[in-house]
Amino acid sequence: MAQLQAVRIHIMGKTYSVPAALTIMKAMEYAGYKLIRGCGCRGGFCGACGTIYRTPGDYRIKVGLACQAVVEEDMYLTQLPFFPAQAATYHLDQAKPALSQLLKCYPELSRCLGCNTCTRTCPQELKVMDYMAAAMRGDIARVADLSFECIMCGLCASRCPAETVPYNVAILARRLYGKYMAKKAQHLAEVVSKIKAGEFDASLNQMADQNINELKKLYNSRDIEP
Amino acid sequence: MYTPEMLESIKAVEKTRGKRMKEQHPRLTPQEKEALLKSFHPDFRPDTMRKVTVGPSKGETMPHELVDLLEARSRLDPHTFSLEAVAHDVEVLVIGGGGAGTSAAIEAKLAGANVLQVTKLRLGDANTMMAQGGIQAATKPNDSPMLHYLDVMGGGGFVNKPDLVKALVHDAPLVIDWLEDWGCMFSKEADGALVTIHGGGTCRKRMHFARDYTGAEIMRTLRDEARNIGVPIIEFSPAIELVLDEEGKCAGAVLTNLETGEYCVVRARAVILATGGFGRLHLAGFPTTNHYGATADGLVMAYRAGAPLIFLDATQIHPTGVAFPEQIIGQLVTEKVRGLGAQLVNTEGEQFVNPLETRDAVSSAIIRECLDRQKGYTTGTSQPGVWLDSPMIEAIHGKGTVQRELPAMYRQFKRFDIDMAQQPVLIYPTLHYQNGGVEINDLGETSIPGLFVAGECSGGVHGRNRLMGNSLLDILVFGRRAGQAAAAKSRSVKIGKLTLEHVKKYHAELDQEGIETDRISPMLLPDYTRKVPRADRG
Numbered sequence A: 001m002a003q004l005q006a007v008r009i010h011i012m013g014k015t016y017s018v019p020a021a022l023t024i025m026k027a028m029e030y031a032g033y034k035l036i037r038g039c040g041c042r043g044g045f046c047g048a049c050g051t052i053y054r055t056p057g058d059y060r061i062k063v064g065l066a067c068q069a070v071v072e073e074d075m076y077l078t079q080l081p082f083f084p085a086q087a088a089t090y091h092l093d094q095a096k097p098a099l100s101q102l103l104k105c106y107p108e109l110s111r112c113l114g115c116n117t118c119t120r121t122c123p124q125e126l127k128v129m130d131y132m133a134a135a136m137r138g139d140i141a142r143v144a145d146l147s148f149e150c151i152m153c154g155l156c157a158s159r160c161p162a163e164t165v166p167y168n169v170a171i172l173a174r175r176l177y178g179k180y181m182a183k184k185a186q187h188l189a190e191v192v193s194k195i196k197a198g199e200f201d202a203s204l205n206q207m208a209d210q211n212i213n214e215l216k217k218l219y220n221s222r223d224i225e226p
Numbered sequence B: 001m002y003t004p005e006m007l008e009s010i011k012a013v014e015k016t017r018g019k020r021m022k023e024q025h026p027r028l029t030p031q032e033k034e035a036l037l038k039s040f041h042p043d044f045r046p047d048t049m050r051k052v053t054v055g056p057s058k059g060e061t062m063p064h065e066l067v068d069l070l071e072a073r074s075r076l077d078p079h080t081f082s083l084e085a086v087a088h089d090v091e092v093l094v095i096g097g098g099g100a101g102t103s104a105a106i107e108a109k110l111a112g113a114n115v116l117q118v119t120k121l122r123l124g125d126a127n128t129m130m131a132q133g134g135i136q137a138a139t140k141p142n143d144s145p146m147l148h149y150l151d152v153m154g155g156g157g158f159v160n161k162p163d164l165v166k167a168l169v170h171d172a173p174l175v176i177d178w179l180e181d182w183g184c185m186f187s188k189e190a191d192g193a194l195v196t197i198h199g200g201g202t203c204r205k206r207m208h209f210a211r212d213y214t215g216a217e218i219m220r221t222l223r224d225e226a227r228n229i230g231v232p233i234i235e236f237s238p239a240i241e242l243v244l245d246e247e248g249k250c251a252g253a254v255l256t257n258l259e260t261g262e263y264c265v266v267r268a269r270a271v272i273l274a275t276g277g278f279g280r281l282h283l284a285g286f287p288t289t290n291h292y293g294a295t296a297d298g299l300v301m302a303y304r305a306g307a308p309l310i311f312l313d314a315t316q317i318h319p320t321g322v323a324f325p326e327q328i329i330g331q332l333v334t335e336k337v338r339g340l341g342a343q344l345v346n347t348e349g350e351q352f353v354n355p356l357e358t359r360d361a362v363s364s365a366i367i368r369e370c371l372d373r374q375k376g377y378t379t380g381t382s383q384p385g386v387w388l389d390s391p392m393i394e395a396i397h398g399k400g401t402v403q404r405e406l407p408a409m410y411r412q413f414k415r416f417d418i419d420m421a422q423q424p425v426l427i428y429p430t431l432h433y434q435n436g437g438v439e440i441n442d443l444g445e446t447s448i449p450g451l452f453v454a455g456e457c458s459g460g461v462h463g464r465n466r467l468m469g470n471s472l473l474d475i476l477v478f479g480r481r482a483g484q485a486a487a488a489k490s491r492s493v494k495i496g497k498l499t500l501e502h503v504k505k506y507h508a509e510l511d512q513e514g515i516e517t518d519r520i521s522p523m524l525l526p527d528y529t530r531k532v533p534r535a536d537r538g
């Protein structure tokens, strides 16, 4: 096994030497932290592990997901596992897929300055500012599309000078789109009504009563859609 | 980015590519396959499992790592722990914040029950969030619940519990409809028809998906709705023991606050256990695709309370998990890569198994190549692996295929400066799914009155082997059923005096079997501190 190189990192200001090439998350564990906050899926999907850091000689704050980003020499880091962002509650059934709905839930939306900090902050590299602009135009379909890969880590909200909450605006827009704007699937409606009418019950029961040998025969002779 | 040593090893793969393109590696004979599995597949290797010596499934064979947790003592001393101070008194307690738990909590709440949901980390820190591939349902005119039934049974080895499979396939289209009604954005054709594709073992194209964020889309939608309708949630407070009443009915749970260590007693008239799988036990030293909290807690708690476990000797190992870069070790490389023609190659540039053998055989062959024949490549963090020759895909199907057909995969590696269209990727089998679990009926009820189990923590739906896309389905079908049934049941139940007698009895049984141990369980979280990363700590 190749010898691991060491790098120096500063976790909340305290210095540790850790093997190079580790993710920030594994480096923190190597240093002795047993994570409770700031660690969920460990695979870049859940947004639990948002981290902000800075490196010497650079005034800029950088961000990353601790489970995906690799340690750098002399990085000063802290996790931001929780951010007290506001989240509106609403009745989807009574909601409208329109700008008025977005503003009703998030009136501060209109304070967006278009500064692009959110886009620069997004560890998923989404065009956050663009979807916020779409939100301000009431273009819900566009918000839904541009924000689809959002993991709701909250880093955008933590850095927004206008104190908007882009990721919560985005999920509202996606749900409005999914419920009211996406075209309905005819084939789904048909099969659902058949199931509710009990149309498959007899055949399913018959299937479940088959002995194993009969089932195997049916299985082995079923035709496969190309 | 690959290290110089790795680039050197890749040269051997490139050198033989032209020749290999014309080769088809011979298929295993049934005898060869059996011998291979017996020697290298963790399910068949006698050294990975043993019989559990206590509890309701005494004598059943299960992985050592799980038996270790079953043959362990409670975190509570049942003789001194007081259940007097009840902090929350509810009708339905839901334990677990994944898809199964959240759908159960929503249904119970909508049915009018006074619900409390508790979870170990945050709501949505769960395997559900990580599922990319899709969810099965027979929604197309050329398909039917009966055909779906056949596929599930065939995949599971025909040992699945028929009632559960019937419920699974019957409710499947209803679940898709339910999700759409909550605003879930499935991928669609221009006319609104849902896009569906094949999955391993399906006879119809019935895999629905939301780009390659299917689980995340489902999870974040349900989480949002649970908050909208006001399901109370306590995060960072895992359950550590179930509580029964004098008659043996399930009557709540003891939680612990992960940050303060404080205990908290919840009394409930019905309990739904939805704690997910066991990937983080790293069975037989495997890395895993699972989330941080997948530590079999529900199995341990239900078992101690007296509920039998089934099919836990069958684990799903996926042959191609990422072995490099270290950052994403254990994560899935989809089967489609092999489907499009990429071969598996050792450090000498040779094929060693036909890439289209079954998952268990391919996994075993890779393990043999690395551990026995020493022809795998071992990374700087001691992770062995073999090369998956992904550049073959464009050599066969033409330029641009990888980005078109495998966009998420492509992006995943590109993040680390690896272009899988040009360079092979290093892979090793990874622990993916817990096929078995707590035995339930078609409403999610267990043998313990008032205890329901839903999702990956339950067993029987998938028999010995789950097909892709049936787990996201399972968690919603049985989450919803359990939520509704628990709400209904809680109306008529009278809870007696709370006890931990079952824990006393369990401890006595351990003593009787001569098991002296300081192991305590459930595990709650794996401990990765102060360790140089290794294969088994993905």
Ligand SMILES: Cc1cc2nc3c(=O)[nH]c(=O)nc-3n(C[C@H](O)[C@H](O)[C@H](O)COP(=O)(O)OP(=O)(O)OC[C@H]3O[C@@H](n4cnc5c(N)ncnc54)[C@H](O)[C@@H]3O)c2cc1C
Pocket: B095, B096, B097, B098, B099, B100, B101, B118, B119, B120, B121, B122, B123, B124, B125, B126, B127, B128, B129, B130, B131, B132, B133, B134, B135, B136, B214, B215, B237, B238, B239, B240, B274, B275, B276, B277, B289, B290, B291, B293, B294, B295, B297, B298, B332, B432, B433, B454, B455, B456, B457, B468, B469, B470, B471, B472, B473, B475, B522, B524
């Ligand atoms: C990477 C990956 C890809 C997958 N892809 C697919 C796919 O394409 N299609 C498919 O159908 N399936 C897929 N699966 C499988 C599927 O995602 C899971 O089986 C399913 O989501 C499990 O849902 P669940 O609700 O039962 O458990 P989980 O979603 O894991 O939720 C369990 C919850 O319980 C909590 N918990 C655990 N212990 C305790 C405790 N002691 N007290 C309180 N709470 C506790 C956890 O923190 C978590 O919130 C995939 C799985 C993984 C890991």
Ligand code: FES
Pocket: A038, A039, A040, A041, A042, A043, A044, A045, A046, A047, A048, A049, A065, A066, A067, A068, A151
């Ligand atoms: S731990 Fe889930 S995104 Fe990093």
